[in-house]
Amino acid sequence: MIKKLTIKEIAELSGVGKSTVSRFFNDGYVSETVREKIEKVILEYNYEPNAFARGIKARNNRFIGVIVPCLDSTITSTILMQLDNRLRILGYIPLIINTNHDICLELANLENLSRLNVEGIVLVATEVRDEHREFVKKSKIPVLFVGQICDETYSIANDEIEAGKIIGNYI
Template sequence: MKKKLTIKEIAELSGVGKSTISRFFNDGYVSESVREKIEKVINENNYEPNVFARGIKAKNNRFIGVIVPCLDSTITSTILMNLDNRLRELGYIPLIINTNHNVSLEIANLENLSRLNVEGIILIATEVTKKHKDFVKKSKIPVLFIGQICEETYCIVNDEEKAGQVIGEYILNSNHKDILYVSVDENDTLVGIVRKKAVLDKILINNIKVDVEISDFSMDSTEKLIYNYMKKRKPTCIICATDNMAFGAIKALNKLEIKIPEEVSIVGFGGYKISDLISPSLTTIKFYNSLTGELAAESIVKLLNKENIPKIQKIEFEFLERKSVKKLNS
């Protein structure tokens, strides 16, 4: 079994100071005679340095901090897998931290990663607060936001405005005139404000009735919301801010024995693989989340290399017309 020596013990056995051992492990200057002493101690004790601990203390450690709001989201996991793969291809190691949608923990981890001396930070953000902005302003390392716009730094976002317009126009052309839009809280600027506004602007100019209800990103919360809402009134179409929320709406309609799309049409945003497997298959917007992950990795590395990139990069999408929307007579 390999003996786990401390830096202090290696220093004592080698007859040198701890700072010399630190320079040795971080490729600093150490005389040849001293280097031989240290290597002899390491070899005799079968010592292997902790690559992580060694790396984060180095000036150029090639670690990139990645903060995510959750690990069970289809979108987040897709972005994360492609981000991880591309970073490693580029010679960097991601340090992934999950915050479980806790904004205070998110801010704390931004500070923690900075103290760990990572080379850059990528944040998959659900909102942008003053504390986020304050951190970016004082940060000495590149910070890249995914999913939200922070004017103080670089960002990669979905083209929410165009996507929302496509859905709004599609529902308008399908002749729906009694619509429920299920949104998320406006703390999420891009989904809760920009996406919603883009959809509704296309519809409301035609004096069509639209109700707006607020849920969270979860399937269960949206299921309860729709179940209770449909007991009071029955729109011809429900537009959900995400596919996950649309699945919750579908569960509620099934419980109420309301037929989709014959009685109520459903639309989502996300383009999850499962949205094509359910019956009826879900009409939705598919964002290119794989591209987001790859682009984020390439962008943070370019920032580290002092290369110019656009302040805001927008990800394209694909409209997937399936079976969950009924076109009504005009």
């Protein structure tokens, strides 16, 4: 397996600084001579930038975090399939995280996704705690709760009481 080059290695092979290589990749000013040196190294070593690493640094990276309590549930599977299809149609990339019904892991992954700079988070929450509400209040990332109501953000939940009344009246 061929080792991927780092920006540092490209800089060394090109005889320029890391910041110059960074400017090159971010379409900043680089002299034509230096540009040619960097392009020569890139072509020679078949360098391809890490799309994920570049994406998490970007403001509009098109990643949506999806946190679910389990992967072996018919309901969760259905939600994930439909969500995945819709996100892809809209040009987003879902990052799916399973918590195994562990609320501490759920909360930790909210923070992890925030650090990854995702554009949004869909949370199929086990339950809504004060920690969830605090995260929503302090985060600039939009969060959608599915299956639970969180007054601090958007929520989608079935109204079982009303559904029961409608079914009872129908019968």
